[in-house]
Amino acid sequence: MRTPAWGPQDIQAAWVGTTSSGTTGQSLSRPLKLQYIPITRVENACATAQDALRNACFAVAAGLYDIVLALGFEKLKDSGLSGLPGSQVGVIGAGSTAPGGFALAATRYFHQFGVGRETLAKIAVKNHHNGALNPKAHFQTEITVEQVLKAPMIADPLGLYDCCPTTDGAAAAILCRKEIAAKFNPDYVTIKGPGAGGGPGDGPHGPRVRLHPLSGNGARRAPGL
Amino acid sequence: MIATALDLRRDVYTADFTDTLRAGTIAMKAALDAVRSGSMQQALVVVADMRTAVPKSAEEQIFGDGAAAFLISASDVAATVLHHVALQDEITDVWRTESDLFPRQWETRFIVSEGYLRVSREAVQTLLERSRLQISDFSKVALYGPDPRSQTTLARALGVDVKTQLQDDLFNTVGNTGAAFAPMLLVGALEAAQPGQKLLLVAYGNGADAYALEVTEAIAQAQKNARRGLKGHLAIKHTVENYETYVRFRQLMPTEGARRPPLGASASATWRDRDAIFRLYGSQCTACGTIQYPPQRVCLRCQAKDRMAPVRLSDKPGTLFTFTRDYLNASIDPPSVMCVVDFEGGGRIYCEMTDRVPAEVHVNMPVEMTFRKISDAGGFHNYYWKCRPRR
Structure with a gap:
C-alpha cells in the first residue's frame, strides 16, 4: 500500500533549489531523467530549498498541477573552501562572511541585552541534543556549554559550534492535492501555509543590522495562517 | 587619486612628480612657481614614499615609509620661501629599474662622497652665495641624509652645529623615507619654529634642492591648527609585533593563502x-x-x-555600533575586524577597521575614516575607506 505504482513520469512540474551546486532546472532533470516538464531553479541563500517548496505549494494550491516535486541540494565540499563559498566583487561590503554577518548582530545583542557567549552556547547545546535524537541529523552527539565556549573562534563572538556546519546534502518532498494524497501515503502531511520574509532591504549599511525579527515576520506573512 | 579621496573639485589641476628622490621638493618648486606667477592661488603638495629594502639588508634598518603635505599659498603663509637652488647631477648611485622591487645602490663610499656629499654641499653653497646668507643664519636645517653618519658628515662640512641646528633626523623613529624624508624633516622644524627664524631644507637625488625659508607670525596659528603633524603621528604609532608580521604585511614572503573565494574587482563598477x-x-x-x-x-x-x-562621510567622526573579529575572512592581518559605524550627524557604514589592536575594539568605540589600498583584485589597485580608532 505504501508504494503504489507511480513514479517520476507522474511528476508534472518541479522546483529545485541550490545556491552554488548547479544552474537551471536541468540540474534536476538530468540525474532523474525527467522528460520535458517545467522545472524552476530557485536561489535564496539559506532559505533556498524552503523557497523551492513554498513555490511548489503555490502551484498545487493554485490548481495548476496535481503532483509536483520540490527538492534542495548542495555540494558545498566541492568548493574546497572553508565556510560558505560565494564570490565578492568590489570594495563596498568587502570582507563579509556568513558567520561575520551574524556576529555583528550577536555583538550588538550582547551589548544591548547584557548577555554573553554562555547564553548563546545553550542554543548549540540544545541543537545538538535534538540532533542526538534524530538518526538523520548531521551531528548526533551531545555537547556541553564548556565545549562550545572552548571551540575555535570563527567570527567573534561566534565560535565553531555557534556556526552552521557545512557539508553536502539534499532533501525532497512530493506535493499533491490533499484529495489524492492518501492514494500515495495514508500518513501524509499537509502544509497549512508557507511563510517567508525578507529583510528590510537596507543591508548591513542600514540601521537595523539583522536585529529585526526576520523569522517572526515570515511566519506572520504566511498565507493560510 | 588623492584629489578624488580629498573630494577636490574636478577642475583642480593635478600633476604627478615621480621617479626621483627629489620628487617632493621638485613638486614644491612647481607649486611655488605656479602660485608666484598667479596661475593659481593655492596649491597642495603631497609627497609620499615607501622604501622597502631587501630583507635582512643594512638598508632595511635605515629605510622607512612616510609622507608629508604642504599648502603653498599666495598669502597668510606660515613660512616664506626666500631662495631656492636646484642642481641636476647625473650619477648612478641609488636607483630602481622598472622591474626592481627594492632600491639598488652602488658601493657606499662612492655614493656618499661622489653623490650625496658633493652635490648637496654644492647646492647649499650656491644657495648661500646667491642669498648672501650664512649657514649660522638658519635656526634649523632639514637635511636629507642617506644614513645618520653621512648626514652628520655633511652637516659638519657645511658648518651646521649638529647639536643645535640640525633637525632631528628621524632615523631612530621613522627612518629614511626617500622622497618624503627632507619634507618630513621640514615639518618637524616648522612644528617648533618661532616667527622670524630661518630654515634650510636640503633634498638629494640625482642632484640636490636647497630651500631657504623664513618663518612668519602666522606660524603660531598654523601650529595651533595642525591636526597631528610629525609629533602627533609619532605619538600614536603602533609597533608591529615582530619581524615576521612586517615581512607578511609587505608580502616579502609567501604565506599560506586562506581557503576562501578570491576577491573580484570590476573597473566599470568601480567607475560607476x-x-x-x-x-x-x-x-x-x-x-x-x-x-x-x-x-x-x-x-x-x-x-x-x-x-x-x-x-x-569621509570626514565625519564615527562610533562603533557593532563589530566582529572575523577569523574566517581572508586577510593579511587576521582577524578582520569588520565594523558597523554610525557617523556623527547620521549615516551608517559597514567597513573594516585598520590600525587597531583587535582585543581593544569595543562597541561605542570612537572611530574615524581613513583612505587605504584594499587589494589588487582584478589586477589593479583597489582603494577604499576603512575606519580606525579615532586619534
Whole structure:
C-alpha cells in the first residue's frame, strides 16, 4: 500500500533549489531523467530549498498541477573552501562572511541585552541534543556549554559550534492535492501555509543590522495562517 | 587619486612628480612657481614614499615609509620661501629599474662622497652665495641624509652645529623615507619654529634642492591648527609585533593563502560607484533627512524615490555600533575586524577597521575614516575607506 505504482513520469512540474551546486532546472532533470516538464531553479541563500517548496505549494494550491516535486541540494565540499563559498566583487561590503554577518548582530545583542557567549552556547547545546535524537541529523552527539565556549573562534563572538556546519546534502518532498494524497501515503502531511520574509532591504549599511525579527515576520506573512 | 579621496573639485589641476628622490621638493618648486606667477592661488603638495629594502639588508634598518603635505599659498603663509637652488647631477648611485622591487645602490663610499656629499654641499653653497646668507643664519636645517653618519658628515662640512641646528633626523623613529624624508624633516622644524627664524631644507637625488625659508607670525596659528603633524603621528604609532608580521604585511614572503573565494574587482563598477568608493559619498533623503550609505535611489526610511542629495562621510567622526573579529575572512592581518559605524550627524557604514589592536575594539568605540589600498583584485589597485580608532 505504501508504494503504489507511480513514479517520476507522474511528476508534472518541479522546483529545485541550490545556491552554488548547479544552474537551471536541468540540474534536476538530468540525474532523474525527467522528460520535458517545467522545472524552476530557485536561489535564496539559506532559505533556498524552503523557497523551492513554498513555490511548489503555490502551484498545487493554485490548481495548476496535481503532483509536483520540490527538492534542495548542495555540494558545498566541492568548493574546497572553508565556510560558505560565494564570490565578492568590489570594495563596498568587502570582507563579509556568513558567520561575520551574524556576529555583528550577536555583538550588538550582547551589548544591548547584557548577555554573553554562555547564553548563546545553550542554543548549540540544545541543537545538538535534538540532533542526538534524530538518526538523520548531521551531528548526533551531545555537547556541553564548556565545549562550545572552548571551540575555535570563527567570527567573534561566534565560535565553531555557534556556526552552521557545512557539508553536502539534499532533501525532497512530493506535493499533491490533499484529495489524492492518501492514494500515495495514508500518513501524509499537509502544509497549512508557507511563510517567508525578507529583510528590510537596507543591508548591513542600514540601521537595523539583522536585529529585526526576520523569522517572526515570515511566519506572520504566511498565507493560510 | 588623492584629489578624488580629498573630494577636490574636478577642475583642480593635478600633476604627478615621480621617479626621483627629489620628487617632493621638485613638486614644491612647481607649486611655488605656479602660485608666484598667479596661475593659481593655492596649491597642495603631497609627497609620499615607501622604501622597502631587501630583507635582512643594512638598508632595511635605515629605510622607512612616510609622507608629508604642504599648502603653498599666495598669502597668510606660515613660512616664506626666500631662495631656492636646484642642481641636476647625473650619477648612478641609488636607483630602481622598472622591474626592481627594492632600491639598488652602488658601493657606499662612492655614493656618499661622489653623490650625496658633493652635490648637496654644492647646492647649499650656491644657495648661500646667491642669498648672501650664512649657514649660522638658519635656526634649523632639514637635511636629507642617506644614513645618520653621512648626514652628520655633511652637516659638519657645511658648518651646521649638529647639536643645535640640525633637525632631528628621524632615523631612530621613522627612518629614511626617500622622497618624503627632507619634507618630513621640514615639518618637524616648522612644528617648533618661532616667527622670524630661518630654515634650510636640503633634498638629494640625482642632484640636490636647497630651500631657504623664513618663518612668519602666522606660524603660531598654523601650529595651533595642525591636526597631528610629525609629533602627533609619532605619538600614536603602533609597533608591529615582530619581524615576521612586517615581512607578511609587505608580502616579502609567501604565506599560506586562506581557503576562501578570491576577491573580484570590476573597473566599470568601480567607475560607476566612484563617488561612493573614493569620495565616500552617501546620500541624504531630501524628504525625510535620512543619510544612507552607499548612495541610494529609494530612501530606506521613507521610500521616497530619487530625492537624494550627495553627502560626504569621509570626514565625519564615527562610533562603533557593532563589530566582529572575523577569523574566517581572508586577510593579511587576521582577524578582520569588520565594523558597523554610525557617523556623527547620521549615516551608517559597514567597513573594516585598520590600525587597531583587535582585543581593544569595543562597541561605542570612537572611530574615524581613513583612505587605504584594499587589494589588487582584478589586477589593479583597489582603494577604499576603512575606519580606525579615532586619534
